[in-house]
Amino acid sequence: MSCGVAPPSPATVPRHRARVRGVVQGVGFRPFVWHLARHHGLSGWVRNDDQGLVLEVEGTAWAEFLSDLRGQAPALARIDTIDVHPVPAQHSRGFAIEASHAGGAAATMIGPDHDVCPDCLAELFDPADRRHRYAFINCTACGPRYTLTRCLPYDRSRTSMATFPMCPDCAREYADPTNRRFHAEPTACPVCGPQLSHDPADILQQLLDGRIVALKGIGGFHLACDARNQVAVARLRQRKQRDAKPFAVMVAGLAAAHQWAHLDAAEAALLADRHRPIVVLPQRLDADLAPGVSEDLGTVGLLLPYTPLHHLLFHEAAGRPCGTDWLDAPHTLALVMTSANPGGEPLVIDDAEAQWRLADIADSVVGHDRAILTRCDDSVMRVIAGAPAILRHARGHAPRAIALPHAVPPILAVGGQKKVTVCLTRGTEAFLSQHIGDVNDRATYGFLKETVAHLTGLLAVAPVAVAHDRHPDFMTTRFARETKLPCVAVQHHQAHLAALAAESGIMTPLTGLVLDGYGLGADGRSAWGGELLRLDGTDCRRLGHLAPLAQPGGDRAAREPWRMAAAALHALGRGDSLGQRFADRPDAGRVAQMLSLGINAPPTTSCGRLFDAAAGLLGVRPVTSFEGEAAMALEGLVDTPTVLAGGWHLDDGVLDLRPLLAALDGMNPRSGANLFHGTLAAALADWAGPIVRSNGETELALSGGCASNRVLVETLAESLAGYGLRLLVPRKAPTNDGGLSLGQAWVAAQKVATGSTNTPPVDPITLTIEE
Numbered sequence: 001m002s003c004g005v006a007p008p009s010p011a012t013v014p015r016h017r018a019r020v021r022g023v024v025q026g027v028g029f030r031p032f033v034w035h036l037a038r039h040h041g042l043s044g045w046v047r048n049d050d051q052g053l054v055l056e057v058e059g060t061a062w063a064e065f066l067s068d069l070r071g072q073a074p075a076l077a078r079i080d081t082i083d084v085h086p087v088p089a090q091h092s093r094g095f096a097i098e099a100s101h102a103g104g105a106a107a108t109m110i111g112p113d114h115d116v117c118p119d120c121l122a123e124l125f126d127p128a129d130r131r132h133r134y135a136f137i138n139c140t141a142c143g144p145r146y147t148l149t150r151c152l153p154y155d156r157s158r159t160s161m162a163t164f165p166m167c168p169d170c171a172r173e174y175a176d177p178t179n180r181r182f183h184a185e186p187t188a189c190p191v192c193g194p195q196l197s198h199d200p201a202d203i204l205q206q207l208l209d210g211r212i213v214a215l216k217g218i219g220g221f222h223l224a225c226d227a228r229n230q231v232a233v234a235r236l237r238q239r240k241q242r243d244a245k246p247f248a249v250m251v252a253g254l255a256a257a258h259q260w261a262h263l264d265a266a267e268a269a270l271l272a273d274r275h276r277p278i279v280v281l282p283q284r285l286d287a288d289l290a291p292g293v294s295e296d297l298g299t300v301g302l303l304l305p306y307t308p309l310h311h312l313l314f315h316e317a318a319g320r321p322c323g324t325d326w327l328d329a330p331h332t333l334a335l336v337m338t339s340a341n342p343g344g345e346p347l348v349i350d351d352a353e354a355q356w357r358l359a360d361i362a363d364s365v366v367g368h369d370r371a372i373l374t375r376c377d378d379s380v381m382r383v384i385a386g387a388p389a390i391l392r393h394a395r396g397h398a399p400r401a402i403a404l405p406h407a408v409p410p411i412l413a414v415g416g417q418k419k420v421t422v423c424l425t426r427g428t429e430a431f432l433s434q435h436i437g438d439v440n441d442r443a444t445y446g447f448l449k450e451t452v453a454h455l456t457g458l459l460a461v462a463p464v465a466v467a468h469d470r471h472p473d474f475m476t477t478r479f480a481r482e483t484k485l486p487c488v489a490v491q492h493h494q495a496h497l498a499a500l501a502a503e504s505g506i507m508t509p510l511t512g513l514v515l516d517g518y519g520l521g522a523d524g525r526s527a528w529g530g531e532l533l534r535l536d537g538t539d540c541r542r543l544g545h546l547a548p549l550a551q552p553g554g555d556r557a558a559r560e561p562w563r564m565a566a567a568a569l570h571a572l573g574r575g576d577s578l579g580q581r582f583a584d585r586p587d588a589g590r591v592a593q594m595l596s597l598g599i600n601a602p603p604t605t606s607c608g609r610l611f612d613a614a615a616g617l618l619g620v621r622p623v624t625s626f627e628g629e630a631a632m633a634l635e636g637l638v639d640t641p642t643v644l645a646g647g648w649h650l651d652d653g654v655l656d657l658r659p660l661l662a663a664l665d666g667m668n669p670r671s672g673a674n675l676f677h678g679t680l681a682a683a684l685a686d687w688a689g690p691i692v693r694s695n696g697e698t699e700l701a702l703s704g705g706c707a708s709n710r711v712l713v714e715t716l717a718e719s720l721a722g723y724g725l726r727l728l729v730p731r732k733a734p735t736n737d738g739g740l741s742l743g744q745a746w747v748a749a750q751k752v753a754t755g756s757t758n759t760p761p762v763d764p765i766t767l768t769i770e771e
Contacts, residue, residue: 020052114274119180170187233292236361249300260300278381303337385713391708392738406428432742466480509536513684550602578591614672
């Protein structure tokens, strides 16, 4: 006779309803719940809705089910909250996956686009599989999401796959909870799905023949060519009118990456991450890449294949081997993959548009018939101080939610002028859009409007205010005003520091250095960019700044570092030597006159212009073709940073580096680069460290575009350690102007919540943008 515990009577069987929020749609969460319920012998149902996912389970193993629900979620899922409450038992049998419910305001979010998963890769290269070499293979664990989703809940009818009815085989997989393509909304096969316009073998042959090919991907078109072919690379530069800005290079896998760059463990992990970013890496001196790829900067941006088509090109080059073992072997094929955005305009996403917009650049256009609904470029990242840092927030990350310290009103923030992203807050989350670019023309302004409309619609959020930069002439400021919503202007450098506070969950006062190229000062007139600030809620106080340097010719000095070198020599009392020192520059005499008379030479405290002055003094990039080029070239020369004794002065909060600049004049470029980076880091620590300690704080924040400089950040972190301080840098949003919108949103949300804006509160309304 057994003495086990008797099963509970039907009246005592517990039933619970659970609401799961986070990234739980489009990631295989419903079949995961189905399997979990069956494993634990529970009955009930699960479905998607506007809030995320809701389920009911009935049975005695509820606690075990909930534990596994939290601990074994699908790899692409992100659980933010699980709200549970008991409901009356229904004595149901079996477990069902019900149809999605829609109708309310969305409180969930679609996940970002992801690379091809191992299971799909195995099928892609299996000759016996019905999806063998099919360029649109995907499942619930991989493939496009954000770029093909029109609205939520995430169902096929709300994506660009709605026009592709499933064949019987795909429909059977889609309806089978035991299949990994259960409700995989983009699922398809060669019988019923999208088709490429060209065979991968033909595409590869064109690339090997030195042709430039426009390839339609997940979030837009790439312009591709053989990265080992200098003639092809030079032709691409000439046609795209891109003088020196580095090209990204796609390689087959990690084994191949080691042929082109030096990677440590953290960099290898980042390169192979499911987000598949472009990763900025130290380039090998013996790398067999065309010199025109990165123009002697010392780094190369590598990325691994993330679409089936990418993999098929490398598979073709490898001789079409069976299986996936070939992916772990080194391969010599390397392809330039640069954004198809002529003249810096928005990324091309439409096949017909590509035929005319890219006609003067690409020798052929490879399209397909799956529409891209949201344009989204490749993300760019770098390992800085041992951890990943985002330089461009785009595919794989957008529209990722960043957790805020507390719930805030719904705010739209539109960034500055360069590297623009938009940010939208909803409750305790801030959603950062994909990279929009420099909003300085009609086309990019249209992309800004397009992104705002899509993000507000997808999240079903009606903002109550719009945050923007204080600069009145930025097109993003104009956009904010045209929304007819209350506007909150946030000072540029305050927004940088506030973004770091928001992503770090810091509510206490924060002292930080904000080092960048330009931002309008708090007085509405001055050019700032080398600032020591203290942020306390919505208040921001300037504790100090870099000693000003003149900018002869205004903005032109940012494109011609020799002018900043001339300004440095003038500040050192060496103005009489400018004509001889820069005899090869036709404008040298005029620049000398500007400086001596103080005409058209506005002062700036910018750290970016300080880098330019150093580069100009060392003869490194006297004239540049893209933002930050001189600083990047200078960083690329560093091998061992050194410190100049007496290389700076401190006077009432002003850091004066003229002694360093004097020492750089005429130095060997590499020695000068070492001295500049080491001395600047030591000076910044000497300037900010004692102030941070006197405030009883343990860390110094660092943000702004100059914080993308790995040498500067890591050397400053070492210098601060001598003060017992830790350096805090952005990790979830870009440290450059791509992170401004997050900081703007955080400041504006606090102002709106406390009623401290100058505009009266209004009821949420739908955005209307004037043309």
